[in-house]
Amino acid sequence: MIHDIERLLFHEAHLLDSGRYREWLELLALNLRYWAPVRANVSRAQEKQDETQRLPLFDENKASLILRVDRLDTELAWTEIPPTRTRRFISNITADTEQDGLVLVRSNFMVFRSRSFREEWLVVGCREDKWSTGGKWLLRERKILVDHCTVENLSLFL
Amino acid sequence: MDKRLVDIHDRTVSGRVFTDPDIFAREQATVFSQSWLYLGHRSQFKEKGDFIQAYAGTMPVLLCLDGEGGFNVFANVCSHRAARVCQQEYGNARKFVCPYHNWVFDNKGDLIGVPRRHSPEFDKSKWGLCKAAQVSVYRDLIFCTFSPAAAPLEDYLGDMKWYLDMLLDCNGGTEVSKGTHRSTVHCNWKIPAEQFGSDNWHFQAVHCSMGKLGRRNEDPNSEDSFHVWTDQGHILICIAPKQEVDTTYTLYLDKLAAEQRISEAQRKLLRCTLVITIFPNLSFVYFPGLCSIRVWNPRSPDQTELWSWALYHKDAPEQIKDLVRKQVTRLFSPTGMLEQDDLEVWSRLADNLKGMPPDFRLCYEFDADPEIKNRPFPGHTASLQSDIAALAFYKRWAEIIAHADGTP
Numbered sequence: 186m187i188h189d190i191e192r193l194l195f196h197e198a199h200l201l202d203s204g205r206y207r208e209w210l211e212l213l214a215l216n217l218r219y220w221a222p223v224r225a226n227v228s229r230a231q232e233k234q235d236e237t238q239r240l241p242l243f244d245e246n247k248a249s250l251i252l253r254v255d256r257l258d259t260e261l262a263w264t265e266i267p268p269t270r271t272r273r274f275i276s277n278i279t280a281d282t283e284q285d286g287l288v289l290v291r292s293n294f295m296v297f298r299s300r301s302f303r304e305e306w307l308v309v310g311c312r313e314d315k316w317s318t319g320g321k322w323l324l325r326e327r328k329i330l331v332d333h334c335t336v337e338n339l340s341l342f343l
Numbered sequence: 344m345d346k347r348l349v350d351i352h353d354r355t356v357s358g359r360v361f362t363d364p365d366i367f368a369r370e371q372a373t374v375f376s377q378s379w380l381y382l383g384h385r386s387q388f389k390e391k392g393d394f395i396q397a398y399a400g401t402m403p404v405l406l407c408l409d410g411e412g413g414f415n416v417f418a419n420v421c422s423h424r425a426a427r428v429c430q431q432e433y434g435n436a437r438k439f440v441c442p443y444h445n446w447v448f449d450n451k452g453d454l455i456g457v458p459r460r461h462s463p464e465f466d467k468s469k470w471g472l473c474k475a476a477q478v479s480v481y482r483d484l485i486f487c488t489f490s491p492a493a494a495p496l497e498d499y500l501g502d503m504k505w506y507l508d509m510l511l512d513c514n515g516g517t518e519v520s521k522g523t524h525r526s527t528v529h530c531n532w533k534i535p536a537e538q539f540g541s542d543n544w545h546f547q548a549v550h551c552s553m554g555k556l557g558r559r560n561e562d563p564n565s566e567d568s569f570h571v572w573t574d575q576g577h578i579l580i581c582i583a584p585k586q587e588v589d590t591t592y593t594l595y596l597d598k599l600a601a602e603q604r605i606s607e608a609q610r611k612l613l614r615c616t617l618v619i620t621i622f623p624n625l626s627f628v629y630f631p632g633l634c635s636i637r638v639w640n641p642r643s644p645d646q647t648e649l650w651s652w653a654l655y656h657k658d659a660p661e662q663i664k665d666l667v668r669k670q671v672t673r674l675f676s677p678t679g680m681l682e683q684d685d686l687e688v689w690s691r692l693a694d695n696l697k698g699m700p701p702d703f704r705l706c707y708e709f710d711a712d713p714e715i716k717n718r719p720f721p722g723h724t725a726s727l728q729s730d731i732a733a734l735a736f737y738k739r740w741a742e743i744i745a746h747a748d749g750t751p
Contacts (some may be wrong), residue, residue: 221678222522223522223523223524225432225433225522225523226430226431226432227431227432227433227434228431231431231434235521235522238521238522239520239521239522240520240521240522240523240524240652240653240668240671240672240676241522241672242524242672242676242677242678243672243678244668244669244672244673245673249673252556252558252680253680255556256552256553256556256680259551259552259555259556261551261552261555262552262680262683262684263549263552263684263687263688264683264684264686264687300690301690301691304690304691334525335525335526335527335648336525336526336527336677337526337527337677337686338526338677338682338683338686338687338690339526339677339678339683340678340683340687
């Protein structure tokens with residue numbers, strides 16, 4: 186199974202780095218929850234305890250992600266004109282089967298971003314996914330933990 | 344030379360205002376030391392001893408609720424060797440122990456302990472942390488100033504109180520979301536501070552992708568759309584809705600009427616989009632269903648750190664709070680569909696300006712519709728299609744900078 190999961194995440198990374206967002210949307214389940222808690226500069230225990238209460242960086246469902254892609258497709262979303270060059274590295278992948286056919290997938294990511302002529306930065310973090318399988322892999326839940334307390338313009342999907 | 348930093352008559356602003364390190368240092372010593380600065384919200388304090396970290400201009404500070412229920416503001420910088428006294432962004436503490444040499448300070452900023460034996464002449468009372476001269480609260484918003492001579496906060500807010508009350512006045516008050524959005528903005532702090540209270544024009548240009556998706560309900564040409572500026576340099580944009588539509592939030596507002604002490608005129612404006620800057624660096628953006636409160640922390644002439652929170656009525660139903668939090672996250676956060684475009688435009692501004700000759704000046708000439716002044720609202724009102732509010736912000740800024748130097 187781990188090879189299937191690896192192939193899936195690498196395919197997803199390829200779609201996102203290539204700007205093929207409509208195809209990426211097809212990997213998302215209708216009842217998707219996609220969120221990224223904001224980090225806090227406090228003890229590990231305190232940070233974990235407050236995590237769900239803090240204002241997140243992403244709090245999305247499939248409809249709101251479609252809206253984000255629709256916006257990019259207007260060709261008027263200046264933050265991505267011309268598009269930011271991204272290259273993502275997905276690693277440390279683990280997979281465990283949960284109940285109801287959901288597979289819990291953990292992975293680390295490092296995304297290199299290059300904008301305009303010389304603006305370059307990294308976005309680094311990890312993800313906890315729940316993928317449903319039943320012929321086709323569909324993303325049901327993704328929690329993204331970025332390792333930055335102060336971030337740059339996050340005009341990307343993680 | 345300095346008189347020309349901001350020229351009210353030919354309506355231009357020098358590019359140096361946004362790039363010059365000497366001007367940046369001077370505005371820290373003048374604008375940020377004399378003004379009232381927003382640091383935090385009362386809802387961030389539940390118990391005695393609660394504290395948060397904040398910035399007063401470039402100075403890292405702690406805002407603490409002491410044992411008597413008073414708010415204290417002091418530099419989070421040890422008086423001994425300038426180490427950061429407290430590292431956690433929020434928490435609860437009766438005292439702070441500096442990690443460098445273990446000097447101990449109470450939550451009023453006084454030095455209460457030095458671990459090593461010291462001479463009898465050593466006077467602890469001389470070595471407390473650098474304290475704000477005044478701390479004051481307006482409708483749950485906590486401000487400080489480092490000027491003992493500063494006028495009271497309510498006088499400072501002046502005519503802008505009437506507009507802030509629309510957002511803040513409610514039985515039970517307001518609260519901010521837990522957790523802070525922090526992002527780096529690659530330009531001088533004044534660029535976004537100015538834009539938030541004065542730049543209606545950029546809405547149609549830089550955010551046009553949302554307009555094309557039918558996600559904007561604003562009519563800048565309406566009679567009810569206008570700018571406000573005050574002599575203290577506070578500025579505001581009000582844009583009336585294109586269509587009066589009932590939403591979950593406007594229905595909530597209707598129900599809320601009995602809980603608020605605001606007038607019918609104020610209530611009507613709560614249907615509008617409001618974008619406000621309280622001089623120098625506190626801003627709000629509001630429309631029915633979204634409210635963000637934010638501080639543009641200056642870091643260097645060409646870098647700013649934006650800290651922002653969602654703001655809502657404390658007693659609002661969870662469904663309303665959730666709506667505001669989601670809208671803030673999706674539109675006005677580092678991933679927000681409106682904020683992203685602003686961050687993009689601002690990101691190369693510092694670099695652009697540094698590439699220009701020292702006599703390069705920016706245009707603040709627009710006043711397309713001069714007759715729609717003098718609306719029946721507090722403050723000076725101006726046409727939305729104008730640079731008048733932006734210029735008022737720089738006029739106040741230049742007055743403070745010039746005055747401190749003794750130049751006219």
